[in-house]
Amino acid sequence: DLTEESATDMGLMAALEVVAEKLDISGAVCVISIPGDRIAYRNLTVPFKDSKKIRQILPFELEPALPFPVEDTVTDFHTVSDLIREPESRNNTDIIAAAAENTTIKSYIATLELLKIEPETITVSGYAAALCLTRFSNISENCLFMDIDDEDKCSMFIIISGQICLIRSFRISPGAEKTESLCTETERTVAAFEEFFSPASNFQPDEIHITGYGLENFSGFEAEAERILGIPVKRVKLNRDAGAVIRPHPTTVLKTPEQMDNAFALAMCEIEGISGLNFRRGTFAPRRQWAEHKSSFIKTGILALLAAVSIFSMLMIESYSMEKKLAKLDLQINDIFKSTFPEITKIVDPLHQMQVAMQDIKKTAFLPGETGKYMLTVDLLNEISKRVAEKIDVEFTRFVVSADNIQIAGETDTYNSVDDIKNQLAQSEFFKEVTITSTSANAEKEGGNRVRFKLRIDM
Incomplete structure (x- = not known):
């Protein structure tokens, strides 16, 4: 007897062989989704927002709630919008953590490898369709999305303000009461969501969107679900909402929108770069072979x-x-x-020698002071001119500049004027000491008596 899992693998292999036979799949990008009942989901709150830190602590946060050993799993997470939390709690991050057993992911990869297919993405059934629904379809603020497959399994998504806030997968009770069973699970899911996010969330869906292969097994589902839940139920048509035109292969039997939505959504997420849950991580991360390129x-x-x-x-x-x-x-x-x-x-x-020679030439035009700086002779004359008051009648007849001092000779009207000149020059910061070396009367000067004087200014 074949187990359900082995039968599924054989069916997948047979379907892939048909695809590989009819289409050239070399160079194609492969993205797949696996049944939601193979995945364990948990809504968690973590005290930081950095994705790397969240991935590091994710296995430890999930371990108490998993039905299988955490070391035998591959995990990923979907970030929940801050809008459903109280403002004071928004420093934390709400996530939907998802875990799959290594054996599950390994079996799908091994099946694909037999046909030399390496999937870029392995996600959850219905998840890509939910992402595309929020991106392309005109949906209400609060809604539910259901993906019902043909094995009486359902993946349910709570969507608020265009953001997926909860994922749950479950089996639908077989028999004539399928619709009633599904509605009961819907009420349980909404109640669990409100309890987790209480008191910030008072969630009540305005509408329910449905898709999936399994809808063929539900006769009159929309009307019956609306009667039980009191909520409008609508079928999703993603290709219409996305404005896409699907050109089927000549040998392909045309499918209904509900049968195509999941495959179409996987392709759209890859084309549009919409990222999300992906179990190709860790040991299952894609490896590019040298031979391939x-x-x-x-x-x-x-x-x-x-x-x-x-x-x-x-x-x-x-x-x-x-x-x-x-x-x-x-x-x-x-x-x-x-x-x-x-x-x-x-x-x-030559450059350095020229600079040294130019410095030597410049020094001959300057007088050195105690600080090692040099003054131009014209600056000395300007300093003396500024220091001697304009009212003093003076005529300089001799001006000799040496390295250490300045010798000045001249004539003025009185001896007091000589003292005034000496005192005024002594106030200059450039002159260390001013000395009157000689004074004498000059009666021979035309216009009256004049006083000859000589000054020595030490630098």
Whole structure:
């Protein structure tokens, strides 16, 4: 006897063989969803928002609630919107944690590998359709989404403000009371959600959206569910809402929208870059084989090598050209140096030697002070002119500047004026000491008696 799991694997293998036979799947991207009853879900609240930290603690948070050992699982999570929490609780992060047994994921990957297919994404049945419903369809603020498969299994999603806030998978009781059983599970799901997010959430769905292969087994489901729950029930048509046109293969038997929604949603999530739950993590992360892209890598390597050789050649040519220009400039510098400083015969570093020679020339035009700074002679004359008051009748006849002092000779009207000149010059910060070296009357000067004087100013 075949178990349900082995029968499913055989059916999947047979279906894939038909697809591979009729279509060229080389280079195609594969995304799959697995039945929701193979996954354990838990709504959790964690005290931080960083995704890496959440992934690190996820197994420890899930361990007490899992029906199988956490070390034998692969986990992922979906972040729940902050809108359903009280403002003071929004520093935490609400997530929907999902865990699948390693053996489950491994069996699907192994089946696909037999046909050399490596899936990029392994997610949950109905999850991609729920994401596309929030993205492309015009839905109410609060709603429920159900994906009903043909084995009396249902995945239910609570959606608030376009965000998935809860996922639950369960089996529907067989028999004539399927609709009533499904409605009972719906009421339980809503009650559990309200209890988890109490008191922030008072969730009541405005409408229910349904899809899935299993709807063929429910006769008059919409009307009966509306009667029991008092909530409008609508069938989803994702391809219409997304504005897509599906062109089937000539050998394909056309399906109803409910039968196509999940496959269409998986393709749309891949095309639109809509990310979410994906169990291809950890040991099951996709591995790119060298052989798969060997020819592309070789071609890229050859092109990179040619580009490197070309760049290196250009650099060598530019370097040689630059060296020639530098040699020419060095000759010009040497010629200018020789013509400017013919007394210097030994040239080692013309730039440095020229700077030193220029400094020596500048020093001859300056007077040194105690601080090691130098003053121009014209600045000394300006300082003396500013210090001597305009009302003093004075005429300077001699001005001699040496390294240590200044000798000044001149004539003025009175001896008091000589003292005033001496005192005024002594106030300058540039002069250390001002001394009157001699004074004498000059009666021979035309216009009356004048006083000759000599001053010595120490720097």
